[in-house]
Amino acid sequence: MKPPIRIAIVGLGGFAGSHHTAVARLEERGHAKLICTCDPRADAFTQERETLGFAARGVQVFADYRAMLAACARDLDLVVIPTPINLHAEMHAAATALGLPVYLEKPPTLDHAELERMIAADTRAAKSSLVGFNFIVEKPRLALKERLIAGEFGALRSTTLSALWPRPASYFQRNDWAGRLMMADRPVLDSCFGNAMAHFVHNMLFWAGPHVLHSWAQLATVRAELYRAHVIEGADTFFVETTTTTGVNQRFALSHACAGTASHNETLLCERATLHYAVGRQIEIHWHDGRIERSTPEPFDGLECNHLEYHRYLRGETSRPATSLVDSRPFVALNDLAHVSSRIIASIPAHLISGVRDEKEQKDYLNVAGMNAACEAFLARGIWPGAHGWNHPGSESTTPADLVRFEATIRAMAMPHPKAD
Ligand SMILES: NC(=O)c1ccc[n+]([C@@H]2O[C@H](COP(=O)([O-])OP(=O)(O)OC[C@H]3O[C@@H](n4cnc5c(N)ncnc54)[C@H](O)[C@@H]3O)[C@@H](O)[C@H]2O)c1
Structure with missing residues (x-):
């Protein structure tokens, strides 16, 4: 039996509690x-x-992470950081300064410039840190990507992501960073795109990563329209389109301003087949000659699998973590350029928004009339909702060179603060 990996977990509640259980x-x-x-x-x-x-x-409990690291660093192989997004960079810096690799919850940061500082800091650790995007370790996903890059389905032409996860009003009040654009004068950008459903966005970039298994798409252009229905500083609804440097068109439609059953569907249109991947539900390959391959993925414990896979890497049994900080660059840039392209977060017209009370859950949701149709029209035909009654003045086509305007855009977006209205 190999010696156990010796772990510190920063935080006790929220998702840190799930790491403790795992x-x-x-x-x-x-x-x-x-x-x-x-x-x-x-x-x-x-x-x-x-x-x-x-x-x-025999677990030692501290009030401060710096005191914990000072006392225990020599007895550790790994520090787990599942804390608020705005604390990730400083905590990652403190661990890596002591040579310790980090299992850092996604998103690593939502500020491209901060990500670069974290990538530099990470080189001090004995091994690369893992960013906890849950689904890159899924075996059926890895097997399908192998087939994709081997050319079995022909060239990948385009992808779409539809992800609608209802969130009640209380979700945005659960802590002081939910739905925030800025905190302590720094960008935070918590949103459905940057946080709760970031996994699926990162998955789409993974599908479009060319040539080798662990690769992510590089962005050529990005356009986006951002919206809010909830009274929050950030956006709760995203329509985003990117063209990758290898010519793949990728469209994303995500929202928390919906009611009913949550759904998330990753679709890949290739020369010879269309692939449908719904995490936890179904994988379908529709060959354009009429054949259909269907499979249901095995139940998947994301945290346990990601821990075990990362431990294998730390033990030297594999050559890389599932997602490193470097691999997170396209995701962070896409999120940032979506904000730059949109310029503003448009308020969804009030007449389209209705309150929905879930009596069983005792929770209140907001539902936007026509949300499903707007997502379908955008994903299938590239029709932007702004031009069809959703009050967005239209986006700007951006490229990675426009990242220099990111911080100024967020500062302008954050004023005035709707919560203070
Ligand atoms: N992988 C997933 O499926 C998944 C799911 C949920 C959340 N997350 C991620 O986990 C992270 C935390 O999210 P959350 O909703 O649990 O946040 P949270 O605000 O509930 O905070 C998590 C924990 O961090 C603790 N904490 C706050 N400040 C701290 C400090 N200075 N030192 C030590 N601990 C501190 C809090 O007390 C809390 O126990 C985020 O990055 C989020 O995106 C990932």
């Missing part, structure tokens, strides 16, 4: 050992600390 299960099986954890509100988690058996497992 690591505790891996510890039971001898794969991992939680050495320490920290949270400024550590005392508020008495129940969780008891349930997770910290005392019996």
Whole structure:
């Protein structure tokens, strides 16, 4: 049996709680050992600390992550950082300064300039950090991408992502960074595109990454229209189109301003087949000669699989993490250029928005009339909603050279703050 990977987890609640559960299960099986954890509100988690058996497992608990790293760095192989997005860079810098690699929750940052600083900082660690985009390790995804780059389906022409995840009003009040564009005078950009459904956006860039398995599309041009229905600073609805440097057209339609069942569908149009990949549901290959291949992916525990796969890399059994900070560049640039291209976040006309009460959940949702039709029209035919009654004055075609305008765009977008209206 190999020695367990020795872990620190920054944070106790929110998604950090899910990492604690995953690591505790891996510890039971001898794969991992939680050495320490920290949270400024550590005392508020008495129940969780008891349930997770910290005392019996010998887990040290700190209030501050710097004190934790100073005390425990020598006993660690890995630091897990599943904390608010605006804290990722400083925490990653503190761990890598001590040579420690990081399992950093997605998104690493949503500011392209900060990402470059993090990439530079990461070279100090003994091994590359992992960015926790959940689905790159999925075996059926990797197998399908192998077939794609081997040319079995012919050239990839275009892709679409439709991702509609309803989120209640309380979702945007759960912490102080939800739905924010800026915090402490820095871009945060929390949104459905940059945060909750970032996995699927990154997946699409992965599909369009040419030639080798672990590759992501490089952007040539980006256009976008951003909208909000909720009273938040950032956007809750994105329509984005990019052309990659290898000529693939990629369209993305994502929203939290919807009600009913959540859906996410990745579609790839190739010369000889159309591929449909719905995480956790179904994979279909529709050959243009009429044949259909269908499969249902095995149940997939994203956190456990990503931990185990990253541990293999840390042990020297594989050559790279599933997604490194460098691999995250196209995703971060796409998110940033979407904001630059849109210039403003347009308010969806009030007459299209209605409140929907879910009595079972006791939660209130906002639903935009015509959301599904708007997504379909955009994804299938490139029809932008702005020109069809959604009040957006139209986007600008941007290229990576326009990233220099990112910060000024976000500052202009963030004023005035709708919450203060
Ligand atoms: N991979 C996924 O499926 C998935 C799912 C949900 C969230 N996430 C990601 O996880 C991260 C955290 O999201 P969240 O919604 O749990 O956020 P959150 O605001 O609930 O914070 C998570 C934890 O960090 C702790 N924390 C805050 N400041 C801290 C500090 N200074 N030192 C130590 N701990 C601190 C909080 O107390 C909390 O326990 C984000 O990057 C988010 O995108 C990933």
